[in-house]
Amino acid sequence: MDLTSLNLVETKKLLADKKASESEIVADYMQRIADLDPKIDSFLFVAQDTKSENPSGELGGIPIAHKDVFDTIGMPTTAASKILEGYTPEFDATSVAKLKEAGAVSLGKLNTDEFTMGASTETSAFKQTKNPWDLKRVPGGSSGGSAAAVAADLCVFATATDTGGSIRQPSSFCGVTGLKPTYGRISRYGVISMASSLDTIGVITKSVEDAAIALEVLAGQDSHDATTGKAKVEQYSKNLKTDLKGLKIGVAKEYFVEGLDAGVEKVIRAAIDELKKLGAEITEISLPHTEFAVPTYYVVASSEISANMARFDGVRYGPTVKNEEVENLVEMYFENRTRGFGDEVKRRIMLGTFALSAGYADKFYKKALQVRTLIKKDFDEAFKDIDLIAAPVAPTTAFKLGEKINDPVQMYLADIFTAPASLAGVPAISVPAGFSEKLPVGLQLIAPQFAEARLLGSAHAFQSATDYHLKKPQI
Ligand code: GLN
Numbered sequence: 446m447d448l449t450s451l452n453l454v455e456t457k458k459l460l461a462d463k464k465a466s467e468s469e470i471v472a473d474y475m476q477r478i479a480d481l482d483p484k485i486d487s488f489l490f491v492a493q494d495t496k497s498e499n500p501s502g503e504l505g506g507i508p509i510a511h512k513d514v515f516d517t518i519g520m521p522t523t524a525a526s527k528i529l530e531g532y533t534p535e536f537d538a539t540s541v542a543k544l545k546e547a548g549a550v551s552l553g554k555l556n557t558d559e560f561t562m563g564a565s566t567e568t569s570a571f572k573q574t575k576n577p578w579d580l581k582r583v584p585g586g587s588s589g590g591s592a593a594a595v596a597a598d599l600c601v602f603a604t605a606t607d608t609g610g611s612i613r614q615p616s617s618f619c620g621v622t623g624l625k626p627t628y629g630r631i632s633r634y635g636v637i638s639m640a641s642s643l644d645t646i647g648v649i650t651k652s653v654e655d656a657a658i659a660l661e662v663l664a665g666q667d668s669h670d671a672t673t674g675k676a677k678v679e680q681y682s683k684n685l686k687t688d689l690k691g692l693k694i695g696v697a698k699e700y701f702v703e704g705l706d707a708g709v710e711k712v713i714r715a716a717i718d719e720l721k722k723l724g725a726e727i728t729e730i731s732l733p734h735t736e737f738a739v740p741t742y743y744v745v746a747s748s749e750i751s752a753n754m755a756r757f758d759g760v761r762y763g764p765t766v767k768n769e770e771v772e773n774l775v776e777m778y779f780e781n782r783t784r785g786f787g788d789e790v791k792r793r794i795m796l797g798t799f800a801l802s803a804g805y806a807d808k809f810y811k812k813a814l815q816v817r818t819l820i821k822k823d824f825d826e827a828f829k830d831i832d833l834i835a836a837p838v839a840p841t842t843a844f845k846l847g848e849k850i851n852d853p854v855q856m857y858l859a860d861i862f863t864a865p866a867s868l869a870g871v872p873a874i875s876v877p878a879g880f881s882e883k884l885p886v887g888l889q890l891i892a893p894q895f896a897e898a899r900l901l902g903s904a905h906a907f908q909s910a911t912d913y914h915l916k917k918p919q920i
Pocket of ligand 1: 561562563564586587606607608609610611612639746860
């Protein structure tokens with residue numbers, strides 16, 4: 446049997462029934478990584494002699510991998526940036542520690558856009574991850590390594606982060622399930638920050654049920670992260686539904702606009718029909734400020750990025766200059782940061798510094814915060830009448846490697862349908878919903894804050910009626 450094709454629920458059962466041992470499963474994954482990852486390039490670091498610290502835990506013996514922005518004891522953590530080359534953390538991110546305590550086995554670290562800034566994983570300083578469905582195309586981003594590794598069966602599930610779409614969009618592009626919970630549902634402690642008021646920790650899995658099990662392990666308040674919520678962690682995996690009777694689902698007209706690819710729209714409309722067949726009542730709604738989400742997001746995110754990136758000086762790690770190469774301390778910082786950061790990171794530091802600078806802060810940063818509030822209110826208003834929103838994840842399927850990397854505005858537009866939920870801090874999920882010209886398309890479901898049980902329950906109903914999440918790429 447091909448052990449690596451199994452999802453979390455199936456692998457757990459296999460281990461519980463003693464049909465395979467942890468070491469056999471891990472060995473199979475390591476072999477598959479050795480055979481296939483040279484084609485996919487999803488791993489930045491592969492662990493050696495890795496094993497569970499709690500084989501009888503909830504995730505005992507389950508091979509997973511982490512996006513390379515999660516601090517991991519003893520494993521290099523680079524954020525796919527040269528400026529962190531050579532950094533090996535001495536502590537685990539809260540989420541890494543929780544997964545470890547639950548018994549998960551970490552296979553290594555996965556590629557991402559540099560400091561998670563991007564929508565294709567092409568801004569990584571180290572390698573270009575390929576989409577397992579078509580090796581000439583991007584896996585999406587920034588969690589492209591996580592999505593590609595799960596799609597290619599190189600791990601059972603992967604951790605990931607979503608600031609403006611980085612879990613949902615690569616999940617859509619790679620035909621896997623991607624959960625971005627409510628902002629603050631999972632601790633950010635030990636995850637390298639991009640934009641702190643937006644950064645959300647989540648998972649990319651092979652099914653909704655798998656995501657529900659992972660969320661039960663990961664969610665909860667953490668004294669190391671003051672933004673984590675007090676809301677009770679529910680038994681998400683026990684609340685999965687098989688129909689949607691009595692559920693009101695809103696479809697916002699602002700998500701079906703020019704720029705939405707016709708093939709993607711067809712898949713999403715068919716998915717919405719499926720939700721209706723499952724018993725949901727579909728109503729048209731309006732989220733009037735949607736068109737401002739991308740500009741608002743890029744002002745807020747870049748402003749926070751310019752502050753967060755200030756701590757990287759290239760002194761202890763990275764392509765540090767030699768003393769004799771520079772005249773003084775300022776020149777040293779300048780040179781280290783020039784060599785250590787890639788173009789996209791530099792672009793955002795400059796945009797953010799400008800948006801926050803004296804004389805412009807009111808015009809850009811403060812204005813963006815006001816519009817962010819309006820976007821949040823759109824969701825509050827909508828959720829007075831409906832339970833869930835159904836939408837596309839991205840306007841297109843996976844684009845070709847190199848197609849958008851030299852056109853930042855085109856790349857930013859990939860976030861048009863994911864940035865709104867990020868700005869509002871509401872949970873959202875991408876589930877495989879079909880194919881357009883042989884490339885996967887994800888359906889996005891969005892719920893009110895902390896309504897993960899409803900979100901996962903409904904997404905599971907969709908998966909129990911469809912088989913798109915079971916399809917595998919030929920690699
Ligand atoms: N594509 C978006 C950006 O480049 C989202 C990135 C993310 O969610 N980390 O900012």
